[in-house]
Every structure is written in C-alpha cells, then in structure tokens.
Amino acid sequence: MMSAMTRWTHQRVLDAAPDAASVSSARALARPGPWSDTGATEHLLWGRCQGSGRTPYQVSIDLDGPAYRCSCPSRKFPCKHALALLLLWSGGGDVAAVSEPSDFAGEWAAARAGRVAAAAAAPAKAAPDPEARARRVEERVATMTAGLEEFGLWLADLVRGGTAAARSRDASYWDGAAARLVDGQCPALAADVRDAGSAAHRREDWNEHLLRRAGRWWTIVGAWGRREDLSADHRADLRTALGWAYATEEVRGADEVTDRWLVLGSHRSDDGRLQEQRTWFRGLDTGETLVVLDFAGGGQPLPVAQLTGAVVEATLARYPGSAPRRALLVDDPVPLPDADLPAPAGVGLVDGLDAAARLRAGAPLVRRVPLLLDDVRVGVDDVVDADGRALRLVAGRDPWPVLAATGGRPTRCFGEWEDDAFRPLAVHLEDRWAACE
Amino acid sequence: MSDVTGGAAGVRDWWEAVCVVGLVGTDRRPVPEPPRWAVPAREDGTPPTRLLDAAALGSAWLAAGAVPGRGSAPDPAPAETRPEAGQRARQLLDVLLVQPPGGTAHQQLLLRTWLRACATAGRRVPHDALTAVIALARSHPGLRPPLREAAGERGAWLARLDPTLTWWHGPGEEPASPAPGTALADDPVVRWAAAGSADRTERLRRLRAADPVLARELLRTSWSAEPARVRAEQLATLVVGLGPDDEDLLEPALDDRAAGVREVAQDLLDRLPGSARAARMAERLRPLLSVSGTLRRTVRVDLPDEPDVRGVRDGLGPAPARTSVRGHHLRRIVRGAPVDTWTAVTGLDPRALFGAVRDEELRALLHAAVVAQGERRPEWVRVAFAVDPAPALVPLLPPGEQQAAVERVLTAGGPAGLEGAVGLFTVLPGPWSPETSERVVRALRAGRGGAAALAGARDVLAERLHPAAGPQLRSWANHDSTADVHRRSLAALAAAVSTRHAVLDAFSGEQP
Numbered sequence: 001m002m003s004a005m006t007r008w009t010h011q012r013v014l015d016a017a018p019d020a021a022s023v024s025s026a027r028a029l030a031r032p033g034p035w036s037d038t039g040a041t042e043h044l045l046w047g048r049c050q051g052s053g054r055t056p057y058q059v060s061i062d063l064d065g066p067a068y069r070c071s072c073p074s075r076k077f078p079c080k081h082a083l084a085l086l087l088l089w090s091g092g093g094d095v096a097a098v099s100e101p102s103d104f105a106g107e108w109a110a111a112r113a114g115r116v117a118a119a120a121a122a123p124a125k126a127a128p129d130p131e132a133r134a135r136r137v138e139e140r141v142a143t144m145t146a147g148l149e150e151f152g153l154w155l156a157d158l159v160r161g162g163t164a165a166a167r168s169r170d171a172s173y174w175d176g177a178a179a180r181l182v183d184g185q186c187p188a189l190a191a192d193v194r195d196a197g198s199a200a201h202r203r204e205d206w207n208e209h210l211l212r213r214a215g216r217w218w219t220i221v222g223a224w225g226r227r228e229d230l231s232a233d234h235r236a237d238l239r240t241a242l243g244w245a246y247a248t249e250e251v252r253g254a255d256e257v258t259d260r261w262l263v264l265g266s267h268r269s270d271d272g273r274l275q276e277q278r279t280w281f282r283g284l285d286t287g288e289t290l291v292v293l294d295f296a297g298g299g300q301p302l303p304v305a306q307l308t309g310a311v312v313e314a315t316l317a318r319y320p321g322s323a324p325r326r327a328l329l330v331d332d333p334v335p336l337p338d339a340d341l342p343a344p345a346g347v348g349l350v351d352g353l354d355a356a357a358r359l360r361a362g363a364p365l366v367r368r369v370p371l372l373l374d375d376v377r378v379g380v381d382d383v384v385d386a387d388g389r390a391l392r393l394v395a396g397r398d399p400w401p402v403l404a405a406t407g408g409r410p411t412r413c414f415g416e417w418e419d420d421a422f423r424p425l426a427v428h429l430e431d432r433w434a435a436c437e
Numbered sequence: 438m439s440d441v442t443g444g445a446a447g448v449r450d451w452w453e454a455v456c457v458v459g460l461v462g463t464d465r466r467p468v469p470e471p472p473r474w475a476v477p478a479r480e481d482g483t484p485p486t487r488l489l490d491a492a493a494l495g496s497a498w499l500a501a502g503a504v505p506g507r508g509s510a511p512d513p514a515p516a517e518t519r520p521e522a523g524q525r526a527r528q529l530l531d532v533l534l535v536q537p538p539g540g541t542a543h544q545q546l547l548l549r550t551w552l553r554a555c556a557t558a559g560r561r562v563p564h565d566a567l568t569a570v571i572a573l574a575r576s577h578p579g580l581r582p583p584l585r586e587a588a589g590e591r592g593a594w595l596a597r598l599d600p601t602l603t604w605w606h607g608p609g610e611e612p613a614s615p616a617p618g619t620a621l622a623d624d625p626v627v628r629w630a631a632a633g634s635a636d637r638t639e640r641l642r643r644l645r646a647a648d649p650v651l652a653r654e655l656l657r658t659s660w661s662a663e664p665a666r667v668r669a670e671q672l673a674t675l676v677v678g679l680g681p682d683d684e685d686l687l688e689p690a691l692d693d694r695a696a697g698v699r700e701v702a703q704d705l706l707d708r709l710p711g712s713a714r715a716a717r718m719a720e721r722l723r724p725l726l727s728v729s730g731t732l733r734r735t736v737r738v739d740l741p742d743e744p745d746v747r748g749v750r751d752g753l754g755p756a757p758a759r760t761s762v763r764g765h766h767l768r769r770i771v772r773g774a775p776v777d778t779w780t781a782v783t784g785l786d787p788r789a790l791f792g793a794v795r796d797e798e799l800r801a802l803l804h805a806a807v808v809a810q811g812e813r814r815p816e817w818v819r820v821a822f823a824v825d826p827a828p829a830l831v832p833l834l835p836p837g838e839q840q841a842a843v844e845r846v847l848t849a850g851g852p853a854g855l856e857g858a859v860g861l862f863t864v865l866p867g868p869w870s871p872e873t874s875e876r877v878v879r880a881l882r883a884g885r886g887g888a889a890a891l892a893g894a895r896d897v898l899a900e901r902l903h904p905a906a907g908p909q910l911r912s913w914a915n916h917d918s919t920a921d922v923h924r925r926s927l928a929a930l931a932a933a934v935s936t937r938h939a940v941l942d943a944f945s946g947e948q949p
Binding site: 349 | 455456460461462488490491492496502503504505508509510511512513564567571591598
C-alpha cells in the first residue's frame with residue numbers, strides 16, 4: 001500500500017501525464033506560490049491552486065487509483081493542476097502530511113471509494129439474484145411505460161396545435177420533453193427529441209421533417225404498447241431506439257462471429273456532451289456488414305479509429321436486432337497487412353436503394369443503412385450515377401476532401417444512407433480506400 | 438435529390454395534405470382519410486391520434502419508398518500533366534501541415550519552400566493533401582501564388598468549383614464578362630478595359646514584374662483619364678523593371694497638373710541617367726563643380742542660382758519647410774544628374790572622386806545618386822559600397838560579387854549597429870554558403886540585442902541559412918545568458934533551417 005512517505009518518483013508523475021504539453025504547463029505551476037491548503041494522507045493528495053480566476057481550483061488525487069479530480073474546465077486528464085501538485089509533492093515540496101483530508105477532497109474520496117467498493121463487489125453479484133433482477137426490469141418497464149404514455153400525450157398536443165406553433169416555442173419546449181423522457185429512462189428517444197428542436201430551426205423542409213420524426217416517435221410509442229407481440233428483432237430495435245442499453249457482458253460471448261473484416265469506413269460526431277464513433281466492418285467470408293459504436297464523454301478520447309480500407313482479423317459479438325447489426329470487438333483486431341483480397345463489389349445506386357428499402361420495410365426503426373455503391377460520382381450536394389440518378393448528401397459536411405480525392409470521377413463509394421440523405425465515408429481510388437472525413 | 442413517387446396514385450397528394458394539417462394543427466383542419474391501400478383509420482381515434490397515425494404511415498412510406506431523384510456532380514477534373522511529389526516530399530508535407538518543425542512561426546515559410554520546390558521540380562501537390570494546403574492558404578495569402586503553381590490540374594479544378602476560392606484567380610479576374618474561357622475574355626486588353634481603377638493598379642503591379650512592356654502599353658491606354666491619385670499610383674508601378682523605354686511616359690508626366698504625379702515622375706527619372714531630364718540636370722551640375730589643390734585634391738560644389746521655368750519643371754520647386762531653397766535644389770540636381778558628370782568634369786575616377794569629396798553631406802548626396810542610378814554602373818556601386826555599405830547597393834552589385842562584398846563587411850566586424858547587419862542579410866541573396874551562414878550568425882550574436890533582432894529577420898534567416906549554422910544556433914539557444922523567449926525562437930529557427938533543407942533535398946532528385 002502506498003504511504004505518504006513513499007512519494008511517487010518524478011518519472012511516475014511524467015508517465016501519468018496525457019501529453020508533453022501538460023507536463024510543461026504543470027512544471028510552471030509546480031512551485032509553492034500558487035498553492036494553498038495542500039495536504040496528503042496515505043491515499044490522498046490535495047490542494048488549491050490559484051489560477052487566473054477568482055476562485056482557486058480544487059485538486060484532489062486518489063494515489064491508489066490513481067484517480068484525479070480538479071474543478072478546472074480542462075479536458076486533459078489528469079489536468080496540469082493535478083500534475084503540478086504531483087510534481088510538487090514528488091519533488092519533496094512542502095505538502096503537509098496530515099491524517100484527515102480537507103473537506104472537498106474527503107467528500108470526493110469517500111464518494112469514489114463507495115463506487116470502487118461497489119465495483120469490486122460486483123463480481124460477487126455476478127451470479128445475480130434472478131428475483132431481484134426481474135424486479136429491477138419490472139420497475140424499469142413501469143417507468144418507461146409511464147414516460148412513454150406522457151410522451152404520447154405531448155405528441156398529441158404537438159399536432160393539435162400544429163408544427164408551426166411548436167417551432168415558434170423556445171428550446172425549453174423540446175428540452176422539457178426530452179428531460180421527462182430521460183426521467184422515463186428513454187435516453188435515446190430523449191436525444192432525438194432534443195435534436196428535433198434544433199433541426200426545426202435549421203432545415204428548410206422543417207415541417208415535413210418534423211412530421212416524419214413525429215411519425216417515427218408515434219410508431220415507437222405504439223410499438224412499446226404492443227411489445228409482447230413483436231418479433232425478437234423488432235423488440236431489440238425498439239429497445240435500441242429508446243436507449244435501453246445492453247450490458248456488454250450480455251453481448252460478449254452470446255452471438256460471436258470471427259472473420260477477416262474490411263474496415264469500410266468510420267464517422268465521428270460530437271454533440272458537445274458526447275463523442276460518438278461509428279466504424280463499419282464487412283466480413284470477407286460471411287459478407288455481413290456490422291457497425292461498432294464507441295462513445296466518449298467528459299474529455300476522454302475516443303479509441304483510435306480503425307484505418308479505412310484495412311483488413312483485420314477479429315471476433316465481433318453482435319447485439320440483438322435487425323440488420324445492419326451493431327457489434328462490439330471482443331478483442332483487439334489483428335491487422336492483416338498483406339491480405340491480398342479483392343475489394344468487395346458494390347451495387348448500382350438504384351439497386352442499393354432497393355436493398356435499403358427492403359431493410360427498412362422489414363425494420364422501420366432502422367435509420368442508417370450501409371451502402372457500397374459502384375460507379376458513382378460524389379459531388380457537392382449529390383452523389384450521382386452514370387444516368388444522372390442521385391441521392392442528396394447529408395447537410396453540413398465538407399464536400400472538398402472527397403472531390404480533391406476523386407476529381408469528380410466515378411468511383412466505388414461506401415457510405416451511410418441516413419433517413420433521407422447519404423453520407424459518404426470512403427471512396428476507392430485505383431488501389432486503395434481513402435476516408436472521406 | 439431523393440424523391441418518392443410511390444405505387445399508388447395520389448399518395449403524394451395525401452402526404453402533402455397531411456403535412457398541411459400538421460403545420461396548422463388538427464384543431465383547425467380535418468385530418469385527411471388514409472389512402473385506400475393503407476391500414477384503415479382506427480375507430481377509436483381522435484383527430485390528433487389520427488394525424489399521428491398518418492405521420493407514422495407517411496414516415497415509414499418515405500423511409501422505405503425512397504427512389505433516386507435527379508442531381509448533379511461537377512464534370513470530372515482534367516487529367517494531371519505532372520506526377521505528384523515523391524514519397525519523401527509527401528511525408529514532409531504531412532509533417533509541415535500537422536506538426537510544423539519550429540512551430541507555426543515558420544510553417545508558412547516552410548510550406549512556401551515546399552510548394553516552390555515542388556513546382557520547380559515539375560511535380561504537384563498530392564490530391565489528398567490539397568484541401569489542407571488550400572485551407573491554410575485561405576488565411577495566409579503568401580501561400581497562394583506558390584500553391585497555384587504547384588496545385589496541378591486538380592487544384593485548379595477545385596478552385597473553379599469552390600465559390601469561396603475567388604482569390605485563386607487573382608483580384609478581378611473571376612467574374613469576367615464576356616464569359617470566362619472565351620478567347621475574348623482571356624485577352625488582357627479586354628480584361629483591362631473591363632477592370633476598375635484600383636483593380637488596374639493591382640494588375641499593373643503583378644504584370645510589371647512579368648511583362649513590363651505589356652504593363653506599360655496597358656497603362657498608356659487609360660492612364661490620362663484616371664483621377665490624380667490613381668495616376669500617381671499607377672505611374673509608380675513602373676519602378677519595377679524601369680528602363681529607358683519608360684521615358685516617353687515619364688517626360689510628359691513632368692507637366693501633369695497634379696503635383697503628386699509630377700513628383701513620382703521626377704523620382705523615377707532620377708533613376709534613368711540616360712534620359713533627357715538627366716542630361717538637363719547634368720547641364721545644371723557642371724558649372725557648379727570645381728576641383729582645388731594639387732596634392733590633396735578637393736571637389737567643391739557651389740549652390741545653384743535661381744532656377745528658370747525649365748528647372749522648376751524638372752523638380753527645382755519650393756523647398757520643404759525650414760530648409761534652404763538652394764540646398765534643396767542642389768540635392769535634386771545631384772540626384773538627377775548622371776554620376777558620370779562628376780568624373781567627366783573633374784577628370785577623377787570614381788574611387789578618387791569619392792576621396793576628393795570631403796564634405797560629408799555632399800558625399801552622402803553622391804552616394805544616394807549612385808543608389809538611384811547604380812543599375813548599369815558597377816564601378817560606381819563598388820566604390821560607394823566600400824564608402825558606406827548600404828543594403829540598397831547590394832542588389833546593384835554584379836551577382837557574382839554580392840556575397841563576397843557583404844562577407845567582407847561582416848568579417849570586418851560588421852556594419853555599425855545591428856540594424857545595418859539585418860539590412861545587409863536581407864539583401865544578400867540566398868541560399869547562403871555554410872561559411873556565410875556561420876558569419877551571419879556570429880555577427881548577429883555579437884551585435885547588441887542579438888537575439889531580439891531575430892524576430893525581424895526570422896523569415897530571411899530561415900530561408901537562407903545553411904543547416905551548417907544549426908550547431909551555432911543551438912549553442913546560442915542553450916547559452917546561460919540567452920533569455921527563454923529567445924531560446925525558443927533560436928531552437929525553432931534551427932529546426933526550420935534543417936527542415937527547409939530536407940524539403941529541398943527531397944525534391945532535388947525529382948527534376949523534370
């Protein structure tokens with residue numbers, strides 16, 4: 001066990017730093033001047049650092065974890081203040097060893113210790129009490145049912161007053177409905193409602209768009225009421241649309257498939273709260289296309305994106321639901337750099353859209369369909385085939401990198417058919433795939 | 438555009454009716470009946486639930502029933518005529534774009550170097566790097582000319598498509614009428630006639646460097662009709678590539694009704710020792726010169742008398758406030774008269790003449806006349822540089838002598854003051870040899886304020902220093918007496934110099 005007397009070495013502090021820039025910023029702060037109320041126990045190190053603002057930043061470090069907390073807004077982790085405090089302390093700086101942590105550090109450490117203990121105790125609960133579990137599920141279903149009933153009434157009010165009236169309301173109208181859905185444990189639907197409020201102001205076709213969304217929400221509300229009658233796949237689609245997550249332990253080991261996978265493309269988005277990364281894999285033997293989702297929040301980095309066009313050997317575990325199915329990587333993919341495999345053939349734009357239509361007709365809650373299109377030209381606003389038939393491209397993307405890569409020539413193009421627009425993610429140039437984003 | 442036609446007739450109409458009711462609300466309009474092929478309306482429905490049912494049906498129908506619409510993509514780019522930069526050069530470009538050595542301070546210079554070397558080697562920017570380089574050129578206009586040269590067909594094609602890249606084609610050249618691409622629109626005379634005054638001045642500046650004759654002929658077509666300020670600005674563009682052929686524009690400009698224009702004409706004619714005005718100035722200077730003494734010869738110059746009308750026309754007008762009128766006239770005469778007048782009258786060669794002009798102020802006047810007229814008089818320039826190593830004289834020296842001349846000054850302890858040193862480096866054409874580079878760094882370091890002068894000369898040094906000066910720069914950076922801020926800029930400079938050479942090296946094997 002770590003003791004206050006066995007301080008960290010300088011090197012150990014450096015190893016904890018997220019990057020070199022943080023270290024050099026921290027060095028400037030690693031002097032007694034800006035610090036007050038510093039202290040250390042066997043497990044905890046804390047202090048207040050006077051920055052440019054009026055209130056000093058409160059820094060606490062759990063030396064056992066190690067875990068770091070600081071009241072500064074930095075997204076670096078640990079931030080320069082935590083590093084500076086560690087540097088000061090590891091260098092034998094004047095950090096008083098006391099037995100009781102200061103208030104702010106103690107509260108945090110206690111809360112953290114509780115969580116750590118709960119996590120540590122979790123394996124003991126791995127053999128779950130089936131009754132307790134059933135009770136929890138029942139409670140959640142009841143909460144969701146209540147939340148969706150209320151949402152149904154809200155939807156009816158929306159169309160009674162009309163979309164034009166709804167559009168003239170401020171953001172709290174949408175945020176309020178979303179917040180009630182969060183309370184109703186339907187977070188994915190909540191996020192969609194919040195987004196619809198801003199789409200209503202952003203889009204030119206906002207009325208039709210809003211009615212389409214309302215129609216989809218109404219479908220979800222209705223499907224929830226008849227969930228017992230749905231097929232297993234549709235029930236899983238519904239669960240995903242509502243945001244009832246599957247525990248990864250449930251998915252792992254349940255429906256695994258090992259193959260050589262071509263990384264078709266990936267897309268990152270950041271709504272300010274949460275970053276999301278979607279990576280599409282095509283199984284070279286099975287021909288199945290799966291999508292792996294990664295999320296990161298609170299300034300944590302997303303996992304490094306898979307290289308578009310790479311071929312990897314990996315085992316993917318599929319989530320329940322309709323195609324295209326979500327999956328998770330069971331272990332780290334092994335790159336097969338010398339895999340001399342022909343690029344999978346695509347389809348024409350019309351055939352691709354037909355296939356997408358069949359998928360959606362069978363699974364109406366599926367919003368995103370992967371399309372591998374042959375001989376299409378990606379333009380500024382449209383993707384076009386040789387006969388001039390076209391799909392609109394999603395709004396708000398930068399069209400120039402793809403145009404620079406293709407020069408407007410026909411290529412094989414992989415992308416997502418999302419609602420009613422296409423998002424190109426990769427184009428095939430002569431002998432390689434190039435990412436579009 | 439994607440659109441939906443649907444199998445059943447009238448589905449579109451039905452959906453549009455649903456949208457209208459959705460817009461104004463079910464309190465105001467009745468909900469349309471579902472189409473015959475669809476699920477019938479629920480018995481227990483209220484108007485809002487019936488509209489939501491219709492929206493659910495419509496959204497499923499739109500999602501699953503989408504068919505391609507009509508749309509367009511730009512005509513494909515023309516085939517490239519040049520190969521893309523080699524692999525090493527590409528890697529360096531990535532580094533310059535993502536993590537420029539020496540930080541952002543040197544990024545532009547290094548990118549300019551890369552782009553110029555690329556164009557010179559007959560290569561082009563790789564397609565996948567184009568948008569990143571273009572993005573930087575949006576905020577840094579200095580990158581635009583070399584980018585245009587190195588962007589290849591793909592870059593030019595992108596610039597035609599992207600309405601925010603109007604600068605690619607230069608000011609005033611993009612929204613041309615008649616339609617761009619026609620022979621008429623490409624005719625510079627037509628474009629000139631269609632351009633505005635400010636635009637013309639900018640065109641002249643660029644054109645003068647490339648094609649001085651065409652620039653002069655374009656200027657001649659419209660100049661006299663421009664307002665006075667524009668006439669002065671446009672006439673001043675002749676300073677680039679000035680030659681005897683420009684005299685027939687300048688001589689009449691001495692009679693211009695605007696004083697500003699007359700002054701520009703006088704200043705430019707000072708630089709043409711073969712002109713008629715120079716001959717008139719020589720006539721005025723000759724009677725003023727005299728030599729006295731036999732062993733220690735001394736050249737004297739008398740002050741001129743009151744000028745006649747022709748003298749006033751040549752620039753012998755009122756003096757600036759608080760200066761002597763006759764002194765002012767003498768300065769104008771010395772600057773405008775060919776320096777050869779002095780040797781012709783005194784019989785002394787330039788070197789002996791400079792020695793015999795003992796009055797400091799007069800020597801400075803003569804020196805200034807050499808700076809103005811020195812283009813075709815190397816013997817005068819050499820002597821004047823030995824008397825006072827003014828940076829402006831360096832480019833007038835024969836190219837083969839410039840480096841040695843500056844180095845003599847540097848070796849002799851450098852010019853007085855650091856500013857002089859920086860001025861000299863600035864005009865010493867690059868690239869510098871290892872020896873020159875080391876001397877330059879030594880002179881800079883010895884100068885007072887040493888590292889502080891780096892800021893002003895940063896680009897020149899990064900562009901011309903040989904990497905052999907790297908160790909010197911680093912030892913300067915690491916020296917105890919060097920301030921932190923200078924440490925960083927010295928280290929950045931050393932990194933930029935070595936990267937610049939890596940770039941040139943990467944392209945050196947890729948000559949066309």
